[in-house]
Amino acid sequence: MDGAAAVKLVPGEAGYVLEDVPHVSDYLPDLPTYPNPLQDNPAYSVVKQYFVNPDDTVCQKIVVHKDGPRGNHFRRAGPRQRVYFEPDEVHACIVTCGGLCPGLNTVIREIVCGLSDMYGVTKILGIQGGYKGFYARNTITLTPKCVNDIHKRGGTILGSSRGGHDTMKIVDSIQDRGINQVYVIGGDGTQRGAGVIFEEVRRRGLKVSVAGIPKTIDNDIPVIDKSFGFDTAVEEAQRAINAAHVEAVSAENGIGLVKLMGRHSGFIAHYATLASRDVDCCLIPESPFYLEGESGLFRYIEKRLKDNGHMVIVVAEGAGQKLIAETMQSIGKDASGNELLLDVGLWLSQKINEHFKKNKMTINLKYIDPTYMIRAIPSNASDNVYCTLLAHSVVHGAMAGYTGFTIGQVNGRHCYIPFYRITEKQNRVSITDRMWARLLSSTNQPSFLCNKVVEEAKKEQERTAQLIDGSPSHRKAEKVSGANFSGTK
Numbered sequence: 001m002d003g004a005a006a007v008k009l010v011p012g013e014a015g016y017v018l019e020d021v022p023h024v025s026d027y028l029p030d031l032p033t034y035p036n037p038l039q040d041n042p043a044y045s046v047v048k049q050y051f052v053n054p055d056d057t058v059c060q061k062i063v064v065h066k067d068g069p070r071g072n073h074f075r076r077a078g079p080r081q082r083v084y085f086e087p088d089e090v091h092a093c094i095v096t097c098g099g100l101c102p103g104l105n106t107v108i109r110e111i112v113c114g115l116s117d118m119y120g121v122t123k124i125l126g127i128q129g130g131y132k133g134f135y136a137r138n139t140i141t142l143t144p145k146c147v148n149d150i151h152k153r154g155g156t157i158l159g160s161s162r163g164g165h166d167t168m169k170i171v172d173s174i175q176d177r178g179i180n181q182v183y184v185i186g187g188d189g190t191q192r193g194a195g196v197i198f199e200e201v202r203r204r205g206l207k208v209s210v211a212g213i214p215k216t217i218d219n220d221i222p223v224i225d226k227s228f229g230f231d232t233a234v235e236e237a238q239r240a241i242n243a244a245h246v247e248a249v250s251a252e253n254g255i256g257l258v259k260l261m262g263r264h265s266g267f268i269a270h271y272a273t274l275a276s277r278d279v280d281c282c283l284i285p286e287s288p289f290y291l292e293g294e295s296g297l298f299r300y301i302e303k304r305l306k307d308n309g310h311m312v313i314v315v316a317e318g319a320g321q322k323l324i325a326e327t328m329q330s331i332g333k334d335a336s337g338n339e340l341l342l343d344v345g346l347w348l349s350q351k352i353n354e355h356f357k358k359n360k361m362t363i364n365l366k367y368i369d370p371t372y373m374i375r376a377i378p379s380n381a382s383d384n385v386y387c388t389l390l391a392h393s394v395v396h397g398a399m400a401g402y403t404g405f406t407i408g409q410v411n412g413r414h415c416y417i418p419f420y421r422i423t424e425k426q427n428r429v430s431i432t433d434r435m436w437a438r439l440l441s442s443t444n445q446p447s448f449l450c451n452k453v454v455e456e457a458k459k460e461q462e463r464t465a466q467l468i469d470g471s472p473s474h475r476k477a478e479k480v481s482g483a484n485f486s487g488t489k
């Protein structure tokens, strides 16, 4: 487990457990603290109860039973009365890694503006081109002025990359440059990378806070309510689905097929389908499907065309990979080690065309692949606000000396989550819960579920629920009874 040595569990009454995050004072005792400059900030000083009570925690499980345990909690995010860095002392850096996602520039902007406006920090570096930028690329100086309008642009002004995570070289670069706050924006791979950077920083005894901001278009990061940019992507996907629908209704036996992103998690396809109501079938990686037979996809398409004259299919890029692999060779891995996917959209188009040709039925299939279009756009208004809050919360955490954490919204509240909770599993669409049932009922598609698949899905859900509910028994944990934990030295 990444960061296993840093597990900090603080038990309380009635099964209460705080899964705390590391703090620089865990391994550097007697560090001085300073009053939070926010208390003199004209904008913020009017806020009643502005500082977060250090004992505030956010519960992960909000549906509980009368006699059930209170479950796991995370430390609530927000400004602390005392901070562990003086503004002049801070030398922050920001890096973006992995694939693009709407909102990256907003998060960069708001970390810079948050550090500057709230804490008076002036030294902020942008690391170019992802992790390898620490040792192989240039850096740029980030100021509120130069990031002023970047939230209106898609992508990341810093550039991003996959692969190239060389922990020693990265931490050498952090040490050589005198960086003491590292803000890492990226998905599960990136947060794993941040976890090992944190471990190395701690091993060297550096006063450096390593903080993650989770980013993933696929919404595959667990624990958090949802990842930033997801709503924007779902909204943009509507344009492709609308086009597919228009094409389909305007042709004889028209079929509109749209491929959307979603490597192992089909959330974009799922939510875009539910939002649209024009979709007749949604195929995702979590729900294996098959083509032939009475309950297969071909029969459903025939029926739908007969009843309605047209249909729209949405397929997540990771769907049907096992099926395709029966006839196609794997195409290897990307620079980060992620499996490259076979093109389910092209494959499905070909299979459907072949099937109807063989059965002498005329169809008009239009395949739309908006893959990168849904993630290369700027974030929408609500994602912009979401990104702003995440960025400000992560800044408060680093200034307060927390480290080895990811910022996340859990049940509507922002909190500091240990890296290992974000990286130990992926968030997947559960095909045995009410949300997927809602989709099945809105599209009327076959569930493709045989008993074996349902049983496997239920088992997976139980296993996942144990992780999500936190049952900490499986962790190599050091239990502590108070917040002044120093067991990670």
Ligand SMILES: Nc1ncnc2c1ncn2[C@@H]1O[C@H](COP(=O)(O)OP(=O)(O)OP(=O)(O)O)[C@@H](O)[C@H]1O
Pocket: 097, 098, 099, 100, 130, 131, 132, 161, 162, 163, 164, 165, 186, 187, 188, 189, 190, 191, 192, 193, 194, 196, 215, 216, 217, 218, 335, 336, 338
């Ligand atoms: N286990 C790991 N340890 C250290 N670094 C890692 C690890 N996994 C991935 N990384 C690094 O993290 C960076 C991003 O990883 P990856 O390409 O998997 O994207 P991601 O962060 O998961 O984002 P997304 O999948 O949403 O595009 C890469 O530079 C990669 O080298």
Ligand SMILES: O=P(O)(O)OC[C@H]1O[C@](O)(CO)[C@@H](O)[C@@H]1O
Pocket: 099, 100, 187, 216, 217, 218, 261, 262, 263, 317, 334, 375
């Ligand atoms: O082509 P790239 O940039 O490597 O990224 C593609 C992948 O990145 C994601 O957008 C995020 O993991 C996936 O949905 C997609 O498979």
Ligand SMILES: [Mg+2]
Pocket: 098, 187, 188, 189
């Ligand atoms: Mg990933």
